[in-house]
Amino acid sequence: MSFPLPRAVIFDLDGTLVDSAPDLAASVDHMQRRLALPERGEAAVREWVGNGVEKLVERALCNDLHGQPDAALLARALPLFWAHYAEHPCVHSRLYPGVVEALDWLAARGVPHAVVTNKAMAFTTRVLDQLGVAPRFAAVVGGDTLAQKKPDPAPLLHALAQLGVAADQAAQALMVGDSAHDVLAARRAGLPVVCVPYGYNHGEDIRHSQPDAVVERLDRLPGLFAG
DSSP: OOBOOOSOEEEOSBTTTEEOHHHHHHHHHHHHHHTTOOOOHHHHHHHHOSSOHHHHHHHHHHTSTTOOOOHHHHHHHHHHHHHHHHHOSSSSOEEOTTHHHHHHHHHHTTOOEEEEOSSOHHHHHHHHHHTTOGGGOSEEEOTTTSSOOTTSSHHHHHHHHHTTOOGGGGGGSEEEESSHHHHHHHHHHTOOEEEOSSSOSTTOOGGGGOOSEEOSSGGGGGGGBOO
């Protein structure tokens, strides 16, 4: 499938641009140790990432994707996670291969791009800064920028507005993500959506969510555009 060159591109962060699982796992395991609970490890955390920190912590406490821990335990756990992650948000996190090349290609053609993530804004900006790509994005929308998070379309439409694309022109933009929530948010906002298969989608093949296209790496993204 080919697309016309988009007026703007919105990228998800974790699992699309950045492999953040190692740092998230370190904070989960720190939290677990402080609570005298078993560490969960990076492999498990990779299966649980993608719906915000509170869901990640709930899953870690229960060792279950659908777990619902005791409210008192969750109230003790969340501050432990946040305190550790606030000090170590980008120790081992890295850009995925092909990210810089894709951003360079879009910039050379004057296509503005944004990040829309469910990660809290304070951590989002720190990760982008530390990885050296913050200046590349004309807009950044975090999980606490609005009352709504993905898969609600509001964060995508908010980013598009900052990029000069009206809601009724959303079909002329593009969403790039890695999860079923990214696909659903894009559909609700009226954007076409391309996904990468290497991210955080709870162990499910992203093709099952029927994005418009899948690219193995983001430097393959330019090959989707006609002309």
